[in-house]
Amino acid sequence: MAQTILHKANTRGHANHGWLHSYQSFSFAGYYNPQRMNFGALRVLNDDTVDPGMGFGKHPHDNMEIISIPLEGDLEHKDSMNNVAVIKNGDIQAMSAGTGIFHSEYNFDRTSEVKFLQIWIYPNKRNVEPRYDQISLNLEDRHNKLQQVLSPNPDDAGVWIHQDAWFHLGKFDKGVNAEYTIKKEGNGVYAFVLSGEVIINGETLSSRDALGIWDTDKFTIEAGTDAEFLLIDVPMKF
Incomplete structure (x- = not known):
């Protein structure tokens, strides 16, 4: 029997720093909820909006x-590995902090906001050599299908990380559905709705709602309206 946990958008933590609005699915900085520490190896899912020209030093x-x-919008990244990059919608960036790194993130644009998801995953290897990866994705590859954007395998589609985790993005027209098979025994999926309405296991989710699902092999996701969503497939024990 599948186990689920529902996180409605309005139950997330919220930090307003003036230049930054951050909605936090799990305990982070000033937001602490002992019932919302993580979902398996998924530790942080922050939904951030940054004012023009502002950012994280x-x-x-x-x-x-x-x-x-x-x-x-456009997010500028700089780090202690001498990487300087700008990422935008359609890109994905992965960084293994490992033995330690410094980085900064700023809104590259001086006139419009940047909105991005900041996600932290506990690694399955400690003290690895820090690394940086960034790719541009084909947005058509998620139209009415699941586009893999992250995996544990450097030779697989998307970026890779040091964990048995897989991310998929979908942009479904109303009425489209797909079956998702969880990638590894003992993993669960945290489904996060970016826009529209999706239905998973009979649970209707709206924009920025999330549903965690585990103790199952597969589930069906259906678009109740035109919708975009992210599936985060992670070990429940690590």
Whole structure:
């Protein structure tokens, strides 16, 4: 019997720093909820909006896999590995913090907001050599189908991280459905709706709602309206 947990959009943590609006699916910084610490190896899912020209100054990370998915606008990244890059909607960025890195993230645009998802995954290997990866995706590959954008395998589609995790993005027209098979025994999926309405296991989710599902092999996802969503497939124990 599948186990599920529903996280409605309005139950997330919220931080308003003026230049930054951050909605947090799990405990983060000033938001602490002992019932919302993680979903398996998924530790952070922040839904961030940053004002023009503003951003996060240089700060450290270690032993975490960090993924950024821009939704609108351009996000400038700089790090202690001498990477300088701008990522935009259609790109995905992955960074293995490993033994330790510093990085900064700024809104590259001086006139419009940038919106992006900041995701942290606990790694399955500690103290690895830090690494950076960024690719541009074909947006058509998620129209009415599931587009893999992250995996544990450097030779597979999308970016890769040090964890048995897989991410898929979908942009479905109303009425379209797909069956998703969980990639590894012991994994679960955290489904996060970016826009529209989707139905999973009879549960109707609206924009920014999420449903965690585990103890099952597969499930069906259907678009109740035109909809976009992210599936995060991660180990429940790690």
